Amino acid sequence: MSIKYKVNTPVSAEQFIELLQESTLGERRPIDDRDCMEGVVKNSNLMVSAWDGEKLIGIARSMTDFHYACYLSDLAVHKKYQKIGVGKKLQIITQEQLGPKCRLILVAAPAANSYYEHIGFTNNKRCWVLEPPVEGKNKMAQRFGVQRCKKILSL
Numbered sequence: 001m002s003i004k005y006k007v008n009t010p011v012s013a014e015q016f017i018e019l020l021q022e023s024t025l026g027e028r029r030p031i032d033d034r035d036c037m038e039g040v041v042k043n044s045n046l047m048v049s050a051w052d053g054e055k056l057i058g059i060a061r062s063m064t065d066f067h068y069a070c071y072l073s074d075l076a077v078h079k080k081y082q083k084i085g086v087g088k089k090l091q092i093i094t095q096e097q098l099g100p101k102c103r104l105i106l107v108a109a110p111a112a113n114s115y116y117e118h119i120g121f122t123n124n125k126r127c128w129v130l131e132p133p134v135e136g137k138n139k140m141a142q143r144f145g146v147q148r149c150k151k152i153l154s155l
């Protein structure tokens with residue numbers, strides 16, 4: 001089997017969605033939201049992909065400044081190609097594109113939690129996620145009160 005790896009080669013929303021489905025990551029991503037999926041592939045600035053001929057079989061999709069932080073948002077390998085080193089290779093190539101002080105950061109899917117420890121990531125209990133606003137209201141403002149929030153954000 002000859003797998004080719006490419007950096008920032010175009011990937012369509014359809015190809016991306018199909019891979020998410022075939023890897024099982026689709027269960028945890030808004031694959032039915034077309035706008036979102038198109039925005040996702042269009043606005044990533046580091047996308048390493050794995051191909052078997054014309055077929056997309058793996059992806060590492062990141063947003064990065066290339067110097068300090070690289071957020072690896074989606075790592076997915078087609079079910080038929082898992083556990084043969086594709087995921088690891090996608091991350092190695094991702095890292096090769098980054099400066100020497102740049103770290104990879106991600107939120108693991110539950111099934112992949114032990115995977116990252118296995119390949120050398122360290123767990124950080126101080127990693128925090130702010131969910132998007134609900135019905136046009138800012139959750140931070142809802143929780144802390146608008147005045148306090150304005151103060152925190154120096155508005």
Ligand SMILES: CC(C)(COP(=O)(O)OP(=O)(O)OC[C@H]1O[C@@H](n2cnc3c(N)ncnc32)[C@H](O)[C@@H]1OP(=O)(O)O)[C@@H](O)C(=O)NCCC(=O)NCCS
Binds near residue numbers: 025076
């Ligand atoms: C998680 C995933 C990206 C791993 O990719 P992969 O190509 O199958 O993994 P690799 O072949 O690079 O595995 C490297 C090593 O990790 C091990 N490994 C693979 N999946 C693992 C898992 N889920 N848990 C623990 N270890 C795992 C492999 O056995 C291998 O071990 P070795 O180096 O000792 O031989 C892939 O299985 C996948 O797409 N899963 C579904 C989607 C998902 O959960 N993505 C992660 C989102 S955060």
